[in-house]
Amino acid sequence: MKLSIVSSGVVCSGGFGSDALFGKWAEANVSNATGNREHRVFLVNREAGELRRWEKEARLRRASPISYYLIEAANQALEQVPHLDRKRVGVVSAFFLGCLVYTIRFFHQITEEGRRSASPIIFPETVFNSPLSHVVSALGIGGPVYSQVGDTSCWSNALRTAQVWLMRGTADHVLVLGAEEFDPHQLDAFHAGGLFRQSLCVGEGAGAILLGREEVEGGASLLEVNDGFSFGDKKQAARAVQRCMENVPLDCAVMDTASGWMRPLAAHAIGNRRILLHVEGLSVEASTASCAWNTIRAAIMLAKGDEEKIAVPFWGLSQQCGIALCGR
Amino acid sequence: MSVKSQRKVAITGFGCVTALGKNLTETWDRLYQGHSARVPLTVIETEGCRVREGAQAELPNLKNLIEKELRRLSRASRLGLPAVGDALEQANLLDLDGRSKLPRLEMCVSTTACGMEKGEEFLRGVWSGQREGQAARVRHYQAQHQIREIQQYFGFVGPSMIVANACAGGGNAIGHASDLIRSGLADIVLTGGYEALCGLVFTGFDCLLSLAPEACRPFDQGRSGLMLGEGAGFLVLESEESAVRRGVKIAGFLAGYGHCTDVRHLTQPTQNGEMLERAMQMALQDAAMSADCIGYVNAHGTGTPLNDSAEAAAFTRVFGETMTRLSSTKAALGHTLGAAGAIEAILCLQALQSGQIPPQINLQNPEPLVANFLATRNELIEMEAAMSVNLGFGGSNAALIISRS
Structure with a gap:
């Protein structure tokens, strides 16, 4: 929806x-x-x-x-x-x-x-x-x-x-x-x-x-949420991260949101998709607050017309990963 | 545009571990006979507390785990895993090795304290300069770790949602699982709640003077507080089509769910019980039922002066003279916080199936508003549906309606 x-x-x-x-x-x-x-x-x-x-x-x-x-x-x-x-x-x-x-x-x-x-x-x-x-x-x-x-x-x-x-x-x-x-x-x-x-x-x-639910003229939308790619260790996390990215179109820009040990796994899964590098503060790990900030950043970029679609991954560090696909 | 789907949500498996028993059969037998699990607590340190009794569970055995692995688990996981196992087994979702037949299974779970005793050990470790074992304590404290242990023990993956709406969380977790199924976002959801006794929470209730110094007496005019307990309850919810397709027996239906927030006070309900009344009315509307369809209400009934009077007022307005039987099982099992809504929903289901009503124990002078409705020992009735209600800190209110299959 x-x-x-x-x-x-x-x-x-x-x-x-x-x-x-x-x-x-x-x-x-x-x-x-x-x-x-x-x-x-x-x-x-x-x-x-x-x-x-x-x-x-x-x-x-x-x-x-x-x-x-x-x-x-x-x-x-x-x-x-x-x-x-x-x-x-x-x-x-x-x-x-x-x-x-x-x-x-x-x-x-x-x-x-x-x-x-x-x-x-x-x-x-x-x-x-x-x-x-x-x-x-x-x-x-x-x-x-x-x-x-x-x-x-x-x-x-x-x-x-x-x-x-x-x-x-x-x-x-x-x-x-x-x-x-x-x-x-x-x-x-x-x-x-x-x-x-x-x-x-x-x-x-x-x-x-x-x-x-209403359309906002010139605003950003949450198109899809895919979540629940759970993992118990780093090997499972590598698989979960790959599966999380599977439905993201190859031409979709992806927000750089990974931190800690997730960074190399995320980089591998994102592959050749275009990465929107974080601005200074957004490299900070404030867990769920960071996820909110990254989603807001994506919404602002979409509303400005900088991008058509942005995938914002939430990598988790101990449970599961998910991704929000945002559009205009 | 919103979608109010009429997709029916079947309950195909359920299991619990409580202070009255290591499984539902033991719990139900002792509950129906009118036992209370109240004992001097030995699983947590209570020195210095005003009250030192509560309802502590005996931990069931866990197959396939050696002693070292058992020691690593938080008490919360030790309570949760057997309850999940019973629910999955009854829903015919376990293979002969006790592993999940489904590689992916969604979970909606409630807890308030996670693996708190591990968090307490971590803090003590920081303050005493202890380094060894700290990583494991941090890991095992977090709620998502108990979820991970359930997933690993039974061999499945999938989305997990942990709701922490205090003592109403168990009802919210089950209600949300039902919402996921009715929205078409899931076919089968493992849902429930778990809670282990821990020093921080016990001392917290003790300092609020909320703990009953003697027997916990819900809906009694002489009630003096609650009895803290621990346990876990899990249910398998699935769309009716999924249950029929799998050929699994349907034990009942999750027919209605209502929830809302009372914003008056952080720890006390509005005294006329209006928000609980609203949650119950929402659940009835969701189930397309009138109040006279409800044959038994498992009340939140903590035994605290303010909670029970607010609840009694709400019940009177919702049910009037039509209300049949009412009891709070917390006098017997203890208040299991985040697990309460799940365990009590299971008890409603058991009451529906057996016709047996859990008695209101420890009554001396019943609250006049509900005196005629409180269940006594050895009651048997036939009913169409039962309701479980829960209230929590923060003003959370949740009501679930469970109907016959």
């Missing part, structure tokens, strides 16, 4: 709004939680007015950074369509790590100070679907709401959920969100998993696209 990409929203270390994808991204050297290594990371300015203004919302006062990223990205996308019936908007968000900061803080508290000192304020904010609950509450959204979890390919899965809801009339529009927040323990985890062996740069932020 062909869907229009009606609007979008971005929160990243380059700033706020889709133009931020193409500007200069702020970077910093941050130490891991163990304190024995520093890594280059791309962090959102958590003190920016675009985020702090959401503190006025009672539900968000104590919420984790990821909630702020999500609501700002979602609001950007919704504000571009002022007459939307928000009661008929569904929301599906993709997460890789979700509410990392509060989960670690809560567990640290009960480990160091004892279980009796656990905070009843922090615990609910550790739950995967809390951020999205804040978003729908604050923005007055009334349609179906799913929080989905997985590796980066979770984004293509979320796109598929949106397709189902729009096909079945469960919603008239669907906001698809991807968001991640950074915590230094993530560096320890990525190091343990060997993900830094291929010069991976960690980031955080959020991206949102609003999908609808």
Whole structure:
């Protein structure tokens, strides 16, 4: 089912709004939680007015950074369509790590100070679907709401959920969100998993696209989502990546989205198709947020007439890969 | 243009592991007899918690895995794999070696804590400077790893969707699987949920003062909280045409699904239960059924003061005097969070097939609004359909209707 990409929203270390994808991204050297290594990371300015203004919302006062990223990205996308019936908007968000900061803080508290000192304020904010609950509450959204979890390919899965809801009339529009927040323990985890062996740069932020059934004059469309090419090891991943690319026409441009150990496998599978090299910030691995940013970049290029069709792969790093075929 | 397909969704296989039993037969026997699985917990550390009891499962054996391989699995996988095996076997999707006959099988699964005990071990490792084994802990924590272990153990690949809508997630996963089939995007979907007890979540509920210090008493005026549990429930859903083509027995139909979000509060439902009522009405409309078709409702019934009163209000408005029987099986099995919706849907199916209604145990002074509807021991009824409802943190509400084959 062909869907229009009606609007979008971005929160990243380059700033706020889709133009931020193409500007200069702020970077910093941050130490891991163990304190024995520093890594280059791309962090959102958590003190920016675009985020702090959401503190006025009672539900968000104590919420984790990821909630702020999500609501700002979602609001950007919704504000571009002022007459939307928000009661008929569904929301599906993709997460890789979700509410990392509060989960670690809560567990640290009960480990160091004892279980009796656990905070009843922090615990609910550790739950995967809390951020999205804040978003729908604050923005007055009334349609179906799913929080989905997985590796980066979770984004293509979320796109598929949106397709189902729009096909079945469960919603008239669907906001698809991807968001991640950074915590230094993530560096320890990525190091343990060997993900830094291929010069991976960690980031955080959020991206949102609003999908609808109506045609948008001069806009971009989501033509097809192919996902679920699952793998358990690198050998299976090589096969999954090849199968993922099989339905992509040879003359279709492919967005450069692979990171870490996936890069050589992706390059091989893409073969002679034209590659749209990433702009500076889009080389950052912010999991589902990166997937959203890459989809938005494709939509912008299509709307400008730079390309007729763009394939945006979401390679995953531990579960499956998927691909979105976008057109004008 | 939207497509509301009338394609019927058959249930051809189902299995569960709970604190009452290593499979559905054991669970059902003890549930129907009115047992509770509440015990002092030994599988997680509870020192310092106000409440130290819950419902912990005995892990079933897993064929073809040696001790070293078993040790690597998260507790979540140890619970999930046997339940998946039972569901696939009943749906005639396993070969003689216990491997999937289908090389590609889609999954829709729910969990809230993934393999959390591995995540806890990883964090402790970071704080103590331990390096050995950290990579495996990171890997085994993630929800997609439990999916991968299911795929590898049974030998299939395919798309997997993990929904984390808190305690309503199990209902959402099953409902979404049904949506995929009715949209024509899948013919067969393995769906369900799993949840293992872990220190972080148990302490979280303890600090919220949500855990019952004594017996969990859903829909009792003296209720004081929930009993946390663990388990897994999986079902094979497929289009009716696919089931007929394969010649497999249809156990029932997933006839209706409704879901919506209550935005009033992060952890408390609106007290008049209006959003749960909406989810139930959506499910009835989806199933093209009236409320009097529903013979049994498996309530969310956590046993917390606010949840049960909101639910009771919603049930009264949806069913009025037509409601027949109602119970919350969480008093017996514990609240299994992301697995609850899946396990409870399976219990609805079992009630439909057997005519036996799980009793509402631990009742002393029933909530007046639902007092006449709460199931007692040894009840047998014939019914056309049953409903399972779930609510969760974040305001998630889900309702499923399961009808006879």
